[in-house]
Amino acid sequence: MANTLGLFLSRVFVPRHVSCVMLFISLAHTQNLAVFQPSRLTATGPEVRALLLGHTADTSLTLRPVFPSNTTGLIGSPSCINSVTQWEVTTEQAGKNAVWVQLRLGKNLRLCSKNETDTDCCPKLLCVLETLQVSACVGGTPRASLLIQAKIHALLVPANAGSDNKTILPNQVYQPLGSCPCDLTFRACDVRCCCDKDCSIEEVKLFAAHCLPGPFGGQAPATPGYQCSEQSSAISPDWFPFLCVNSPPENNPYLGLFYQGDTITSEPGPSFQSPVWSAPLPVRAYIQGSAILSLNDQHFTIPQKGLGQCVNNAPVAFLENFNVNCVTILRSCPAGLPLQTRPTDLSITLKDGKGGYVAVDVIDEVAIDMSLFISNTLDDGLLCENVTLALDYTFYWKGNGITSVTLTRTVGTITLNTSLALTTRYSAVFLNGGLMSEPNSGNPGYQVGRPVIAGTLDTWDNNTGSVQRTSLNVWKPVSDGLCSTTGMKPVLFGENSTSGCLLPVSRQNLTQCDLLRDAVTSLQAALITATYVAKSGNPDPLIMTDWVNISFVTLNSSTTMNDTPSSCSGVPSHQHIHVLSLITGMVEGRPQRDIRAVLVSYTLSPWALDCGGGDVSPCMDPLETKLFPITSSVTFTDIPINTGPPKTRFQVNFTEYDCNRNDVCWPELGFPMTKYYTGEPYSQSLAKGLILVFFFIIASILGTPWRLIRQAWT
Structure with a gap:
């Protein structure tokens, strides 16, 4: 039973999604190994470069030409004996466990003339044809080798590069329309192109009623209705002579689309001026996001x-x-x-x-x-x-x-x-x-939908270190949805998600609950191998203040597990990632969000076989399996910004005098003498309001209503 469970766990719980390059560098560093990447190169120029990865300390490089065997065709094993060649080997440190190895040809690639005695040139067009072997040796023992097939041709320079003959550029004479713009196929009839001379009379009859209209069909454009020459005096309105356009017919929207140029042949003759070379074509430099061209x-x-x-x-x-x-x-x-x-x-x-x-x-x-x-x-x-x-x-x-x-x-x-x-x-x-x-996830704040950047601390020999990037992952079910064949997908900022996979468990597995809990824990731990998360979307791997620790809620090992022969309790079947983010500022009107904390917790659940519904095979056969779900989820929570002291219960509930929450605003009735009027300073609005009240009183005293009141009183 134990052997069966061990074989089952080894087939189910081994994580497969590990970066091959990082794994090899780690193994090479711990086992003092080295390798060239790539291990084979083809040199067509005087320079060639390759990376030496792994344990590069105390490593010396040797260079020698090699030849394949006449019988087997194979090249011998690497050697630490250096030979004299026409190549020079230089190195450049590219990282902690990486070195650039560069070979430079110390020979002139100029083709030798017929009677030239200088040996620093190429006697043939195929100047260099040889196979080189670069060996990385430690203490006289080769650890890695690089094979380079050099096949370099000589550079050909024209003998009359500085000719004084003038070249007159062709004079491009434009035509408003081409002779037949729809003639797109050489020596073939284009359908619906009635001006195509490659079309026979029988072929033109097939589509004569459906020829392409307008200039692209070979037809001259009609005169626009706004031209002064288009409207006749009989049908033109009275205002037309003042608003029509008087323009020559050559000025049309299709001017310059079709060209017909003539080439003028230059005549040889004496010249006292240097030839004017045309400007070189601009080089299209790549920027991030631009398409790579062939x-x-x-x-x-x-x-x-x-x-x-x-x-x-x-x-x-x-x-x-x-x-x-x-x-x-x-x-x-x-x-x-x-x-x-x-x-x-x-x-x-x-x-x-x-x-x-x-x-x-x-x-x-x-x-x-x-x-x-x-x-x-x-x-x-x-x-x-x-x-x-x-x-x-x-x-x-x-x-x-x-x-x-x-x-x-x-x-x-x-x-x-x-x-x-x-x-x-x-x-x-x-x-x-x-x-x-690696692409960033924002600049500086995280962008929604970009991966959350995580990492692990890599300490160097001088007690300094950098954070090696990785990612937080959740389950990505594929094909049958089993945990043995499922994949992982990175956590995307601002997107909550829940996913999982299915784990087949038998009654025999449920009799060893400790092994089952450890196996499920290792499966969940494979999703998160990082210990740090970047605060912003463009962190610096050398600055630790740009990173925040991931908090893991450890499982309480002292909790009593109520296990039975057919059930296991306390299985960490659900892993939850809680990310707390905060808006730290605005850049061009866009809020910048940073991660302030990450908490990883687990939910324990009991696993037991359910033999109801007539399916009793899992309970009878100890090797019959049943699928149990293992899930993972991620939740993003925005930390609210504290804009002031909290409101009292009276401020929250009493809305009679709140102009922002009530349709009737009584304080605004006393404009402009109340503080709610902000159009001008309060002192000026108060003075003007008192003057208005004074004029109202004077008008009331001197007006008809007051005079009638006095008469009634007397």
Whole structure:
């Protein structure tokens, strides 16, 4: 029974969503390991760079040329013996456990002339063709190696670069309309384009009654009704000659849309002036959020999610990380993009944002654990080989440009039987040096819908440290909703949510309640691995005042558990995250919200088998399982701003003289002598009010009513 429970818990309670890169760096640091990322490079220029990750202290670098074996075709093991090459190796510290390794070619790439004796040039067009091996050694023992395939061509410089021949720019003579603007296809008939000369008479008869109207159909635009030449004297109103527009017909809204230019051939002749070079095209530098362009000025696309659906051709934005999963129902082996790709299709050239270009370096990996991509593994069926399961792009950037791009393509073989749900992964990460460029969640206050930034403290050797970013998570049920196959989703600021998964528990598991409670606790603890939460949306990892501790409500171990052979009490089945936020100020009229406290608590509930309703199999069979829910929730609460002392009960309940809460405002009846009148100072309004009262009394005394009263009195 104990072995069965241990095997069950090991299959259910092992968290799988751990960052591979951070895990490897942590293991490399503790086990004194090192690795080059990437481990293979292709150099087409005089410089090449790679990252050395892991334990880099007391590590020396050696460089030597290597050659493949004639029999096996393999390259020998790494060596710590340094050889003399035409390359120079330099290093630059990029982080605590990362070092930039740069190789620079110490040779001129100029092509040698026929009778030149200088050796510092390239005798052939293919100047450099060799394979280099960089080894990271500690104490004469190689720990990691980097293979570089150098294939560099010579630079060709034109011999007559400084010619004095003048080039006259073509004189662009505009026409108001082109001869046939709707002729869009070369040497083919365009439907509804009656002026297309490629259309035969029979073809024009098919759509002669439906030709494109207006200038884009090859028809000159009609004269507008506001032109003075359009209205005749018989039908024009009397005011028309004063309000009509007198303009030549060449001034029309379509002026400049179509051009016809002539090229003037330059005649050779003596010139005493230097040629005037045209200004270079402006370089389009990348900014955060701008689309990355390919060599032919097309948007570089990767499958992403939009409006809840996966889009195969979605543009990639600069400095915008993403990680999405797309589910595809397969009924036959895929034959096209993006599930069937080749390295030549992915090794494209992109614009780097600085006037140059970078090529995508493709690294292939074979998936071993297919459970991450398919829910059920089939034994019999149609084999689909080399299916693209994941495309993980890594963009290295500096300033407003891209320095290099690495793509890790994960392929695998799947077994298809009638239909299969395949989950593929697509991600893009932007790296600056050795640190990930993680997007902020506000500037400075949090924005609603952005992830809550969390982290753990990483202490360095000099007792100083920084906060390594992570996130607060809740359950994200997928496929069958079981906790063994479910995922996690980050907590989004300002959005309350409740989610969970299902855990199969048998009667045998309920006999060992301590193990069951510990297993559920470890499942809930995997959601929150952080100890700090950022106060604002753009925290500094080196300033601890930008972070606040996460308060955990510990479970009372001294509480007596009323366990029975078929039930367990005190199971932490629900985890609640309570986030307290406060409006700290206004920026351009928008409130800035900061996180002031985070409290994580647990709700204990009893788990027992219910054999009612005729289903008695869980109570009879000790291995028969029943699904129990494990839930997680998050709640955001705004701390109210104290604007003054609290109102008394009389102020709250008595509304007769409250002008803001009552339709009839009696204090305003005494305008302008009461304090409620704020149009001018109180002293002036009082004086003017007394003067009005004085005039009213004088008018009453001297007026008819007072005279009638005196007559009646006498």
